[in-house]
Amino acid sequence: MPLQAVESQRLYRQIAEQLRGLITAGEFATGSRLPAERDLARQLGVSRPSVREALIALEVEGWVEVRVGSGVYIRPQVQGNGHARPSSGHAAGPAEWGPLELMRARELVEGEVAALAARHARKAQIATMAGALERMQEDADAGVVPREGDELFHEAIAQACGNEVLRDTVVGYWQARSGPLFARMSDHFENPPSWNAALVEHQAVLDAIREHDAQAARAAMHHHLQRAYTRYSASWRRANSS
Structure with missing residues (x-):
């Protein structure tokens, strides 16, 4: 998977942005399940809690669906206005x-x-x-x-x-x-x-x-x-x- 190690500043946001980019590029098909949290953490070179927070951010924005006991799945992408705008990466409040x-x-x-x-x-x-x-x-x-x-x-x-x-x-x-x-x-x-x-x-x-x-x-x-x-x-x- 073409993931890159990320820097520590606002770590969960950087992870979310990488995953969002891969979803947009079609690396993950609609309805498919993301790799397990531990696998994402290993590939990204970050902790599992940071991955967990990133997945929650993507769920809030409507990119993924968390199914308890099953995994995290890619939601259908609506062109133009289907999702909340991602954070700019600056001045986290x-x-x-x-x-x-x-x-x-x-x-x-x-x-x-x-x-x-x-x-x-x-x-x-x-x-x-x-x-x-x-x-x-x-x-x-x-x-x-x-x-x-x-x-x-x-x-x-x-x-x-x-x-x-x-x-x-x-x-x-x-x-x-x-x-x-x-x-x-x-x-x-x-x-x-x-x-x-x-x-x-x-x-x-x-x-x-x-x-x-x-x-x-x-x-x-x-x-x-x-x-x-x-x-x-x-x-x-x-x-x-x-």
């Missing part, structure tokens, strides 16, 4: 951040934010975190994806850390989650079991902050975001043939 890369950044930053919150959180701030967690539980029990409560929980921790730059950074992460790439990935991989696991992980973070145990709060937040990353990655491997 939060909505274009790769979801898995974003989660890795959150792990690094929010672990320290949780540790600071454990040191500085006041009773009222801890009560706000607890209220957000209760809202998450109520939504999950009602069969509603508890994204709003999830956001409120993490923002309450950031508010309690005592550093406005870190608070704004965490808010920016959540603004990025509203982008189409993260929304589509969430559609694929979020489900009741994943949210039940996340609720347990959130409770561990809250318990550590309530005890003002900075080390435990950092570890609990790291564990939560590592597990979230793994849930997304593991689900995609099942869907796109490992």
